[in-house]
Amino acid sequence: QEQLVESGGGLVEAGGSLRLSCAASGFTFSDYYMSWIRQAPGKGLEWVSDISSGSPHTRYADSVKGRFTISRDNAKNSLSLQMNSLRAEDTAVYFCARVTGQNAFDIWGQGTMVTVSS
Amino acid sequence: QSALTQPASVSGSPGQSITISCTGTSSDVGRYNSVSWYQRHPGKAPKLMIYEVSNRPSGVSNRFSGSKSGNTASLTISGLQAEDEADYYCSSYTGSSNLLYVFGSGTKVTVL
Numbered sequence: 728q729e730q731l732v733e734s735g736g737g738l739v740e741a742g743g744s745l746r747l748s749c750a751a752s753g754f755t756f757s758d759y760y761m762s763w764i765r766q767a768p769g770k771g772l773e774w775v776s777d778i779s780s781g782s783p784h785t786r787y788a789d790s791v792k793g794r795f796t797i798s799r800d801n802a803k804n805s806l807s808l809q810m811n812s813l814r815a816e817d818t819a820v821y822f823c824a825r826v827t828g829q830n831a832f833d834i835w836g837q838g839t840m841v842t843v844s845s
Numbered sequence: 846q847s848a849l850t851q852p853a854s855v856s857g858s859p860g861q862s863i864t865i866s867c868t869g870t871s872s873d874v875g876r877y878n879s880v881s882w883y884q885r886h887p888g889k890a891p892k893l894m895i896y897e898v899s900n901r902p903s904g905v906s907n908r909f910s911g912s913k914s915g916n917t918a919s920l921t922i923s924g925l926q927a928e929d930e931a932d933y934y935c936s937s938y939t940g941s942s943n944l945l946y947v948f949g950s951g952t953k954v955t956v957l
Contacts, residue, residue, distance in 0.1 A: 762946075764948075771848055771934060771948050771949060771950045771951045772883070772891070772934050772936070772948040772951070773948060774936075774944065774945060774946040774947070774948065777945060786942045786945050787942075787943075788943065788944050788945075789943045789944065792943070822890065822891070824891075827896065829879060829881075829896050829897045829900075830877075830879035830881075830938040830946070831879070831881035831893055831896035831897070831936070832881070832883070832891070832893060832936075833893045833896070833902060835890040835891050835892070836890060837889070837890050838890065
């Protein structure tokens, strides 16, 4: 069964850091681009970042560029998001998702909540 | 790049058909066929319902269909069922690395 499971969310003060993880199983993780997508309370979905399958090429939304770092460990089937200099507006449920060749997100984790207190 | 525009809510009776619109620009929806739709029930992970404008992943009911005209994409749910009550989001690839994918604001579908 293809599955993604996020962990690492929690409550942090503004200016602090948090590292999210996403464990993949049931598919060949190294074959796929992966993304982080978030949803703030009462808001829509927002793409945050993605990383290529091989020699990692990374891209970020302007809202997090310079503060967040996406990485992956294909040997451990793991995706990470290091979040620094957190702001109140980063409060959201963070999802990891698998990216298809057709630029869609076909597998999602259940999400992990990040709350940044100001 | 702004979020794609969706109606906040759409409702219908069981068995009816409803259509959700998703309006973008010539830089996203109008430029690429990488438009997808997601269903999200409260507290659950989003589920891919449509990709590449009109393709259904394996396992998704054929009651769900997608289309696009110009800068507007649409999701139609036919034969509305109680289990279809959820939030629906559209998404488009933009090709712009500073916001590679843009999502819609979301539409709450209510089955009356």
